Amino acid sequence: MTNPPYTPSVNPLARLLEGADGVVERLKAHAANQAAHRADARAEVEPYHPRKLELTVTELIDETSTTKTLRLRRTAGGSLPPFRAGQYLSLDVQVGDVRTNRAFSISSSPTRRDHYDLTVRRLPGGLVSNYLLDEVSIGDRFTSGGPMGTFTHDPLFHGDDLLFLAGGSGVAPAMSMIREIVELGLPRRMTLLYGSRRSDDIIFQDELEAIERQHPNIVVHHILAQADPGWTGAVKPLNAPLIVKLAGPLTGRMTYVCGPAYKYPYLVGELESLGLPGRRIRMEANYVAKSPPDTPDWPSGVDPTGAVTVSVRGGKSFQMPRGRELIYALEENGMPPAASCRSGECGDCRVKVCSGEVVHAEEARLRTSDRRFGYAHSCVAYPLTDIEVDFQPGNYF
Amino acid sequence: MSTHYDVIVIGSGLGGLAAATTLQRGGRQTLLLERHSVPGGAATSFVRGRFEFEVSLHQLGGMGGHGPLRAVLDELDVTRRLEWLEDRDLCRTFVPGEVDVRLPHDWSGLADVLDGLSPGNRPQIVRFLEIVRETGLWQLTARVNLHRIPEQLEWLKTLPDVRRYALRTFREVLDEFFTDERLKLVLSSYWSYNGQLPHRIAFMDMARLLTLYVETRPYQVVGGGQALSSALVESFEEAGGELRLNTEVVQILTDGGSAAGVRLENGDTVGAKLVVSNAPSTTTYTRLLDDPGVVPAHVLQGLRARRPGASATCLFLGVDASPKELGFTAATTFLSANLDEQSVLRGANSLTEPCPFLIVTCYDVQPTGFAPKGCTQVVLSAIQYAEPWESLAPEEYAAAKASYAESQLDLAETLVPGLRDAIEEAELATPLTFKRYTNQPGGAIYGFDQDITDSWLFHDEDLRQNVPGLLLTSNWTTAGGYNSNLVTASRRCQGLLARGQ
Numbered sequence: 066m067t068n069p070p071y072t073p074s075v076n077p078l079a080r081l082l083e084g085a086d087g088v089v090e091r092l093k094a095h096a097a098n099q100a101a102h103r104a105d106a107r108a109e110v111e112p113y114h115p116r117k118l119e120l121t122v123t124e125l126i127d128e129t130s131t132t133k134t135l136r137l138r139r140t141a142g143g144s145l146p147p148f149r150a151g152q153y154l155s156l157d158v159q160v161g162d163v164r165t166n167r168a169f170s171i172s173s174s175p176t177r178r179d180h181y182d183l184t185v186r187r188l189p190g191g192l193v194s195n196y197l198l199d200e201v202s203i204g205d206r207f208t209s210g211g212p213m214g215t216f217t218h219d220p221l222f223h224g225d226d227l228l229f230l231a232g233g234s235g236v237a238p239a240m241s242m243i244r245e246i247v248e249l250g251l252p253r254r255m256t257l258l259y260g261s262r263r264s265d266d267i268i269f270q271d272e273l274e275a276i277e278r279q280h281p282n283i284v285v286h287h288i289l290a291q292a293d294p295g296w297t298g299a300v301k302p303l304n305a306p307l308i309v310k311l312a313g314p315l316t317g318r319m320t321y322v323c324g325p326a327y328k329y330p331y332l333v334g335e336l337e338s339l340g341l342p343g344r345r346i347r348m349e350a351n352y353v354a355k356s357p358p359d360t361p362d363w364p365s366g367v368d369p370t371g372a373v374t375v376s377v378r379g380g381k382s383f384q385m386p387r388g389r390e391l392i393y394a395l396e397e398n399g400m401p402p403a404a405s406c407r408s409g410e411c412g413d414c415r416v417k418v419c420s421g422e423v424v425h426a427e428e429a430r431l432r433t434s435d436r437r438f439g440y441a442h443s444c445v446a447y448p449l450t451d452i453e454v455d456f457q458p459g460n461y462f
Numbered sequence: 463m464s465t466h467y468d469v470i471v472i473g474s475g476l477g478g479l480a481a482a483t484t485l486q487r488g489g490r491q492t493l494l495l496e497r498h499s500v501p502g503g504a505a506t507s508f509v510r511g512r513f514e515f516e517v518s519l520h521q522l523g524g525m526g527g528h529g530p531l532r533a534v535l536d537e538l539d540v541t542r543r544l545e546w547l548e549d550r551d552l553c554r555t556f557v558p559g560e561v562d563v564r565l566p567h568d569w570s571g572l573a574d575v576l577d578g579l580s581p582g583n584r585p586q587i588v589r590f591l592e593i594v595r596e597t598g599l600w601q602l603t604a605r606v607n608l609h610r611i612p613e614q615l616e617w618l619k620t621l622p623d624v625r626r627y628a629l630r631t632f633r634e635v636l637d638e639f640f641t642d643e644r645l646k647l648v649l650s651s652y653w654s655y656n657g658q659l660p661h662r663i664a665f666m667d668m669a670r671l672l673t674l675y676v677e678t679r680p681y682q683v684v685g686g687g688q689a690l691s692s693a694l695v696e697s698f699e700e701a702g703g704e705l706r707l708n709t710e711v712v713q714i715l716t717d718g719g720s721a722a723g724v725r726l727e728n729g730d731t732v733g734a735k736l737v738v739s740n741a742p743s744t745t746t747y748t749r750l751l752d753d754p755g756v757v758p759a760h761v762l763q764g765l766r767a768r769r770p771g772a773s774a775t776c777l778f779l780g781v782d783a784s785p786k787e788l789g790f791t792a793a794t795t796f797l798s799a800n801l802d803e804q805s806v807l808r809g810a811n812s813l814t815e816p817c818p819f820l821i822v823t824c825y826d827v828q829p830t831g832f833a834p835k836g837c838t839q840v841v842l843s844a845i846q847y848a849e850p851w852e853s854l855a856p857e858e859y860a861a862a863k864a865s866y867a868e869s870q871l872d873l874a875e876t877l878v879p880g881l882r883d884a885i886e887e888a889e890l891a892t893p894l895t896f897k898r899y900t901n902q903p904g905g906a907i908y909g910f911d912q913d914i915t916d917s918w919l920f921h922d923e924d925l926r927q928n929v930p931g932l933l934l935t936s937n938w939t940t941a942g943g944y945n946s947n948l949v950t951a952s953r954r955c956q957g958l959l960a961r962g963q
Contacts, residue, residue, distance in 0.1 A: 071763035074922035077611055078604060081618050082919070084629040092915050096767035102744045102903055110898040112856045147857050178857070215510060215889070220864045221871060222885040344782040344886035403499060403708060412509070415499050415707075430509035433831045434689040438696055457708035 071096035115146055115211045122205045123180070129266045132186040132234060133198055134172065140206055144178040148212030150241040151321070151349075154181055155405035157208045160196045165396045167193045168406050170323070170349065171212065172237035172269075174244035181212075184268060186234035213405055216321065216349040218242060218253070223319040225253045228312050230303065230332055232260040232324025236268050238349060239323065243273075247280050256284040256312045260303055260324065263291050286311040305335040315341045323349040326408070326428070330354055350408030353426040357388035357447055362424045364449065373448045378419060378455040391416075391423070391443040391454070402443055402456050409445035416443045421452030463715075463723050463733030467493045467704075470724055470734040472711045472750075475503025475900070476944060477935035478740030479694040480951035483538045485738075486703035488959040493732065494703060495724070497710035497901075502691030503740070504900055504907065505944070507832070510887040513780030513839055514832040517891075518907070519687040520655070520823050520843075521549060521680030521794055523671075524945035529678035530606065531945045534952045539700075543693040545684035547828045552675055554792035555651045558876040560801060561644050564792055565651065567679045569595060580645040590639045590649070593623045598673020600624045601666050605918060606953060608925065628666035629914055633803075635665045643801045651796045654821050654845050655943060657772035657908045659803055659810075664914040667941070674945065682793065684831045687944075714739065714750045714932065721751075721931035736931055736963070738955075742902055742909065743924075743938040744770075751929070761928045768916055770848075771942070772810060773893030773905035777842040777870045780887030785838050788878050790824040797822050797877050813850045813862060817869040820844055822877060840881070842870045848893035848904040863890045908942025925954065933958070 073092045079085045103109070124136035137154075139145055153168045173182035188194045216238060218227070229239045239257050246253050261267045264287075273285045288299045288307070299307060308315075320341060322332055329348050336346055355361065357369035369388025376382040377400055385394035392414055395402055404414040409428035418439050425431065426445040435441075441454070468490035471482040478494065479501065486492040500506055504518040524531030525546060535541045552565040552572075563575050569591055577584045600621055604614050618624065627635050632653070636646040650660040652671045660668070683690055695705055713725040714737055723733035739746040744765055747757045754762075781788065798806065799818045809818040821843040826833050833839045854862050867890045875881050893905035902909075910916050918924060924939040935951040937943070 068759040068763060071760065071767060073764065073767070073920045074760070074926075076608070076919045076922050078614055078618055079629075079917075079919035081615065082625050082628045085919075088629060088915055088917070088920055092767045092920060095769075095915065096763050099766050099769070101748070101766060102770060105749070106745075106897045106901045106903055106905070109852070110894060113859060113894060114898050147860065149860055219888055221867050221888050222882055342782070344884075410509075413499055430511075432507050432509060432514055432685075432688055434507070434685040434692045437685060437689065438692040457706055 113146060118145070118209050118211060120181070120207045120209060122201060122203055122207070125201070125203060126182075128184060128268045131266055132184060132268050134182045134184045135197065135201065136180050136182050137207065138180045145181060146211050147178065148175050148181075149217040150175050150245045151217035151238040152212040152214040153216075153238075153406070154183060154212055155210045156183065158193050158196065160192050162399070163192070163396050164399075164401045165193065166404050166407070168213075168408070170216075170235075170237040170241070172240045174241060174248055176245060176248050184234055184237040184240070186268070210405055213411065214349075216323065216347060218319075224317060226318045227253060227255045228315065228318050228320040229255060229257045230260075230308075230320065230322045230324070231257060232328060233262070234268065235324035235349070235351070237323075239321070240269050240272075243276060243283055247276055247283065252282075254282045254284075256286070258286050258288060258303060258308065258311055260288040260290065260301065262289070264289060264293050264296055303332065303335070305338045308335060309339060315339050318345065320346050321349070322346065323351065326351045326354040350406050350410040350428060352408055353428050353445055355427065360424065360447070361427050363447075364424070367449060369447070373421075374451040375448055376451075376453045378453060385448065387447055387449055389447065391441070391446045391448060395443060400458055402458065404444055407444040409442050412442055414443045415440050416454045416456040419453040419455050421448060421450040423448050423452060463731045466733040467491050468734065469493070469736045469738060470495065470732060471738040471740065472714070472724065473503065473740035473936075474501035474691070474695070474705065475740050475936065476505050476691070476947045477937065477951040478503070478738065479691060479698070480534070480538070480948045481738045481740070481933070481935045481955045482703055483540075483694050483698040483701070484952045484955040485959070486698050486701045487538065488955070490736075490959075492698070492703045493734070494698065494705045495709045495711050495726070496705065496707050498899075499707050500688070501695050501705065501707065502688050504896075505687035505691045507686045507688040508889075510778075510780060510889055512834045512837070513887050514686070515778040515780070515839060515889065516686040516823075516825055516830070516832065516841060519683070519690075519944060520821060521553075521675065522683060522944055523674040523680065524678050524949065525681040526679035527677065529945075530602070530949045532678075534949050538694065538952065539697045540690075540693045543696060544689055547682040547684065547830065549680040549682065549793050550827070551792050552680060552794075553651055554795040555648050556795055556877050557644070557647065557798045557801060561648060563648055565648070567676050569676060572676065576645060576648060579648060580640075580642040583640065583642065583645065586639045587645075590635075593627060593635075594669045595673055595676075596621060597624045597628055597666050597669035598671075599677070601628075601670045602674060606949070609957070624666075628664065629917075630665050631661055631914065632663050632665050632668040633660040636660065647798065647801055654796070654819070654843075656912050657845055657942070658912050659807055661803060662913045664917055667912060667917070670941075680794070682825070682828065682830050686825070686830055686832060690944075711750070713752050714746070716751060716753050716756050716929075719756050719930060721929055725752075736933060736958070738933045738935055740936045740951075742906075742936055743934055744903055745901070746932075746934055756929050758928055761923050764921065764923055769911040770904035771906040771908045771911040772845045773848050773896050774891070774907050775844045775846045775866060775870070775893065776891045777867050778887075778889045778891070779840045779842065779881070779885055780833065781838040781840055781881065781884045782886040783838060783884040784836050785824055785826045788824075788838055788840075788881065788884070790827055790838065790878070793824055793827045795822040795824075795877060797873060799873055799876075809844065810846050811850065813866055817844050817866065817873050820870060820873055822874060837886070840874075840878075842874050844870060846893055848897065851893050859894070863892060866890070866892075909936065909938035909940075912941065
């Protein structure tokens with residue numbers, strides 16, 4: 066069946082305007098000549114930014130006594146979405162009854178599109194790291210969002226002379242950056258000052274040594290918390306004099322910092338004391354530097370262990386201590402919000418606080434209007450009083 | 463259907479928010495569904511480090527005096543919830559070595575500046591601005607009085623200049639009045655807010671833009687576009703409306719040829735007497751409806767007669783220096799590399815030449831609350847179509863972004879020397895970014911390509927309910943931008959309420 070030729074629906078006012086007939090003729094020609102519009106915007110961006118990735122563990126690489134690398138490939142096979150060195154993956158995980166997620170920096174090179182490596186170090190008592198290190202085996206499947214994060218080298222203003230301070234598994238994004246530099250022969254210098262607990266807990270030690278030997282633009286110094294007899298390298302603290310001694314003058318260099326967040330205030334202080342402006346220091350979000358009651362906005366005299374009641378609109382109510390991040394309690398009570406970075410930055414775990422009061426950790430990257438209109442990033446929000454929250458649960462699994 | 467509402471609104475972009483708030487406050491039980499974790503669509507912001515960045519709002523038209531947007535926001539009980547700032551000028555227009563003018567927001571002051579730029583043209587300038595004003599006011603008025611066509615016809619008969627010039631391109635009319643290319647460029651300053659260069663934009667549309675900004679003055683809002691979205695949500699919820707975030711609609715359900723509800727991503731169905739779709743017309747009619755056969759054939763043909771419009775490539779910069787240190791005195795600067803319109807056209811369609819044009823917006827001449835003290839948020843926006851970005855392989859994308867950002871920054875440094883050295887945060891959004899976050903075909907930021915053929919005068923079907931029970935409110939059915947979108951969506955819903963539907 067063919068339709069009659071297209072006739073535009075012309076407003077009577079147009080008939081009083083010079084040139085209206087010409088416009089009508091052009092529209093008729095367009096209708097006859099143009100193909101149907103593509104309207105699958107979502108499908109078109111999937112190769113760059115997938116909503117969900119189905120991944121399978123294809124290798125488990127023992128790095129140190131505390132650390133393994135999980136090598137993940139696309140369950141259905143094929144290339145993974147591109148990422149920038151320094152970005153992370155938010156892995157959906159179920160441990161027992163708790164559905165949660167964790168963000169892990171990708172340690173593999175962005176030049177490799179067939180796998181992502183996530184390098185996981187055991188956190189004593191940690192729910193997810195212990196599960197991933199002890200329970201996961203080859204062939205296990207995970208889902209995740211696409212690669213995320215802004216802890217990456219930006220050629221626009223970062224320059225080519227870079228310093229990286231890494232602690233523990235915080236070396237993962239540095240490793241991805243270094244691998245990219247050497248594989249592509251990029252004209253960038255990177256000095257890595259890498260802190261580990263002991264000499265047998267240095268992740269990627271052999272590979273870093275080999276790269277350093279072959280690539281003069283990559284310089285690595287290890288700093289140990291507990292030096293063994295015979296250790297000739299540096300020992301903590303990584304203070305301003307030691308930074309200068311190992312890395313040289315900082316002028317003009319972009320400095321990346323990735324490790325436990327509680328160490329950031331000290332390291333930033335040391336870097337700034339060497340004349341590095343704040344805008345030349347970039348820190349990867351990694352949980353919070355100060356927990357209640359040390360959170361800067363924590364009201365004095367309020368007991369962080371005291372219990373409050375949280376009610377979820379359309380869901381159930383439960384009790385939790387004030388000084389705990391809201392998201393953990395929501396997850397333990399079977400109502401996980403969507404989440405990715407879990408460090409206050411990405412905003413995926415945003416919930417509405419309908420009543421009561423929350424306080425945020427310093428790391429919360431809230432919009433001005435979210436503070437004004439009563440929204441919280443539940444991963445770094447602490448309920449000061451009984452609260453009611455509203456959100457749609459995350460769509461993991 | 464598990465539950466039933468009077469109205470379901472798909473998408474909490476500005477059109478959806480205005481519709482939902484108007485209908486809920488008009489007594490219709492309304493469910494507003496949004497697939498993102500944040501309401502507002504493009505009227506949102508994001509945070510990087512110490513900075514918050516405005517995604518879409520450059521200058522809010524329609525807020526000053528008896529502006530149409532002010533009237534709607536007053537009626538929706540939104541104005542009082544926000545802090546408004548009036549820009550000191552219209553804009554600054556800058557071409558290195560050629561033009562540097564600040565345009566005031568009054569007609570006589572404007573004539574003075576143009577006369578100063580190109581002495582000896584005053585009579586033509588005054589006459590030209592009179593026609594612009596008359597045509598602009600005519601369009602702004604006619605557009606909201608389509609229910610009074612006989613009266614509108616009589617009025618238009620008395621406006622010979624409007625009848626003569628409205629449908630010509632802005633460029634044709636400029637060429638008729640002036641020879642000085644600098645003067646023509648300055649008069650075309652606002653072309654980018656419609657996404658169409660002077661040789662393609664209708665005189666009447668350019669006149670509408672300029673008139674709206676002069677007559678109602680450009681405004682900013684503290685907290686930016688997201689604050690406006692959140693204020694609309696607050697008013698909607700206070701009136702009893704229900705917003706569900708992280709909830710994607712995958713289908714509009716029909717029953718006997720009428721829209722009757724929606725299916726959600728999780729499989730749930732929800733019923734309603736009226737479905738309002740703020741998704742693009744093409745998406746709504748050809749992808750979301752469970753039975754596209756309910757859409758009249760001429761409506762689908764009409765979609766084919768139009769083209770997806772321009773998108774943008776925006777470099778968001780958090781700068782560790784004050785506006786004063788950077789030399790910003792105007793919130794908005796239109797920056798062209800040269801006087802050659804063709805180079806801007808090529809730049810909109812390719813990545814091979816240096817960026818030829820930018821809207822440079824500084825949100826801290828009067829602070830909108832997004833940058834820390836002593837710092838500045840600067841956004842460099844280029845009008846670009848999605849095609850050159852879409853043609854890149856995914857693995858080429860990051861390098862292409864870096865290279866184009868570099869080119870945008872090079873051009874910006876002709877206006878703000880030393881800008882690069884003070885950057886603390888930088889993020890580039892391309893047409894693919896807009897496509898990703900807004901689901902608009904081609905990442906279009908103003909809906910269909912707004913050349914002369916896209917005028918509402920030739921698309922009466924945009925303002926009709928072409929499928930019973932289904933109303934479309936997106937910028938694919940009206941002129942793009944905050945004022946048009948909010949005002950049109952709200953007024954159309956008031957019309958429905960008035961007719962008791």
